[in-house]
Amino acid sequence: MDEARLSSYPISYLPRDLTSGLVVFLVALPLCLGIALASGAPLFSGILAGIIGGIIVGSISGSSTSVSGPAAGLTAIVIAQIAALGSFEAFLLAVMIGGILQIGLGIVRAGSLSAFFPSSVIKGLLAAIGVILILKQIPHILGHDTDPEGEMSFTQPDKQNTFSEILTLFEGDIHFGAAVVGIMSIVLLTTWGRVKLLKNSVIPGPLVVVLLGVSLHLLFQRLGGPWAIEASHLVQIPVAESANDLLTFLKFPDFSQWANPAIYLAGVTIAIVASLETLLNLEAVDKLDPENRNSPASRELVAQGVGNMVSGLVGGLPVTSVIVRGSVNVNSGAKTKVSCIFHGVLLLICVGLFPVYLNMIPLAALAAILFVTGFKLASPALFRQMWKEGRYQFAPFLITLLSIVFTDLLTGILIGLGVSVLFILNSSLRQPIRRIVETHLGGDILHIELANQVSFLNRAALDQLFNEAEPGIHMLIDASDTDYIDPDILSLIQEYKTKIGPARGVSVSLRGFRKKYQLHDEIQFADFSTRELQDRVTAEQVLEILREGNRRFYTGNRLSRDLGRQVNATAGEQNPIAVVLSCIDSRVPAELVLDLGIGDIFSVRVAGNVIGNKSLGSIEYGVAVAGVKLVLVLGHTRCGAVTSTVELMCDQNDTTQVTGCSHLDSIVNELVPCVDEEACEHLNEMTSEEQELFIDEVARRNVYRSVHEITARSKVIRDLVEAGKVMVVGALYDVKSGEMEFFTEQSAEQETEESPQA
DSSP: OOHHHHHTOOGGGHHHHHHHHHHHHHHHHHHHHHHHHHTTSOHHHHHHHHHHIIIIIHHHOOOSSOOEEEOGGGHHHHHHHHHHHSSHHHHHHHHHHHHHHHHHHHHTTGGGGGGGSOHHHHHHHHHHHHHHHHHHHHHHHTTOOSSOTTOOOSBOTTSOBHHHHHHGGGGTOOOHHHHHHHHHHHHHHHHHHHOHHHHTSSSOHHHHHHHHHHHHHHHHHHHOGGGSOOGGGBOOOOOOSSHHHHHTTOOOOOGGGTTOHHHHHHHHHHHHHHHHHHHHHHHHHHHHOTTOOOOOHHHHHHHHHHHHHHHHHHTOOOEEEOHHHHHHHHHTTOOSTHHHHHHHHHHHHHHHHOHHHHTTSBHHHHHHHHHHHHHHHTOHHHHHHHHHTOHHHHHHHHHHHHHHHHSOHHHHHHHHHHHHHHHHHHHHHHSSSEEEEEEETTEEEEEEEOOSEEOGGGHHHHHHHHHHOOTTOEEEEEOTTOSEEOHHHHHHHHHIIIIIHHHTTOEEEEESOOGGGTOOOBOOSOSSOOHHHHHHOOHHHHHHHHHHHHHHHHTTOOOOOOHHHHHHHTSSOOOOSEEEEEOOOTTOOHHHHTTOOTTSEEEEEOGGGOOOHHHHHHHHIIIIISOOSEEEEEEETTOHHHHHHHHHHHTTOOHHHHHOOTTTHHHHHHHGGGSOHHHHTTGGGSOHHHHHHHHHHHHHHHHHHHHHHHHHHOHHHHHHHHTTSOEEEEEEEOTTTOOEEEEOHHHHHHHHHHSTTO
16 A cells, blocks of 8 residues: 555554455455366465465555455466466466566556446346355355365366256265354354344454354364364365475476467466456446445556566466455455455465464355355346346346356356447447437428447448438438547438438438538528418417427427527527417426427516416517417416415415515416315315325416416407417426426316306
């Protein structure tokens, strides 16, 4: 840990870090040995890799939770490379070269590639490790230890596979003493995690499990017979008689092989695979971190590179970030990387000084710790979450999980990444472009909004859109938000605009294309209301335009508009198609909730959307002088003006006295006729939900009443309505959903007749 971090290290974190480091040490011990055994390497090479991964990599790494060491995912590569290079010493030279390459990858910031790993694959990796831990530990829990601990491939060195190994238990291959240790350990860990007093205690449950296992081993040793736990069911660390004997366990690279090309090919293989596994595991552990910290990926590659250089120099296996140890570290409550470093120190001290005592630990006790960890990683909640996120997340998640379980870690990850790429490509082919049809004054307009990056993969989807365009439609291809367009796509657009589109009766307009694309902006339709369009449109068509605009708004498909062009186009004159009388409520901006452009409507706003002389005068101007075809009275739910009127009326209070506003009476008096006096008497007896429904009903009646009052009070508007040239309709906007309920003129008249005191 660097000096700055060390000086700011909160001492309160130390107990958690030390206990977590102890638990990780207990789990790492058999894993280091098992992975070395499965790799066909000396047992001590696994221990060395664990020590280096904890102390050296942990010190350099920027991750607070990741733990490094020998990885099961590299087992097949280690076996193959040792065989190909002819000796373990030659392989160590390849490990060193791999470490140098990893440092280079970190320096050029190759760790940024981790940002492209799909979360579905990472979560699939976590769940797969959990499932593998559960399946692989069942035999060890019951004393069947023919397969080395830490071996995670489906096909095992003992010629069995993950499932056939479990089936051998039914043939009676169970060790009674080890099984008692394993089952009691699971019960103890489960109880420890559920009892609040034990869970929050300083003593970690896994330590108690190990002590219980050692105690039972010593007890069963005295009982003898089938209960005695033999050495094959215990941790088996190489024991040195003296310090000099300990040094004999160290192996050194065969530098005479430096000119062998196979050494460098092996080094590149180790660097790439170890880096990929590290980055994936780092992302996975970060997702487990309850504090949601982000580990610097490129710095991690440098740390792993240094670790592999040292490991290769002294006879250790390649190291990577390991998800099993990292998840145990997180679940044990680790706060900083002190826990990782401490686990490496414990490996060094205990393996060097107390190997005899460590060899008393039953594998069944350690298997129980991993078994419980597996259930935490592959929790049902994770599966439910991925299912809810849809098939494009769940399918890669499940395929990654099954691939890892039925092959090995590396193969499964590559399959998962490949499947995710296929899903991404399929998604791009299905819906790479935003497509919206707008009912416009001049006819339907098909808006095609290009994505930020448009590659050759999008060609098929764009070509399909072009082929499906109906004759007579206006098409607007909008590249306003696009940074890159593939030359093939540009050629396709150019050909469709100049040749194919016109031949099929499709008018193609362009907007937002950069100068370098040599496609100039050209709008072949009026994307704002002109005098010609205003004269030609009917009231029914305007109503449909408003309906569709609101539908686009509440479904999240608002049109992308060139507001600057509309400002310039409407600077000389305005030709709106509707007058909207709405409330002053800040949540109901008419142009936005109706998805309209500049110059499309006259907006008249007054509290409670009530009719007064001034608001009616504005509406008359819009209809009789400016020539609009539709008047829309737009009320809304949870209206403040309506709520205040109901409360004032039901409590029989004076508006001016309560509010201090001497001009509010003119608004309140327009709203009072919409309030049911009989229902008002029971307002205080209503629940909050019933009161809300009552107030919304008053707002609805007020809309109907305002619609009626417009034609009742204005002769000029009434005459135009009777002549069929203008419509006056109402609508109620739901402030929760953004959706409008439109009322026809007939329903408004009917409701007005039924309204109280109307």
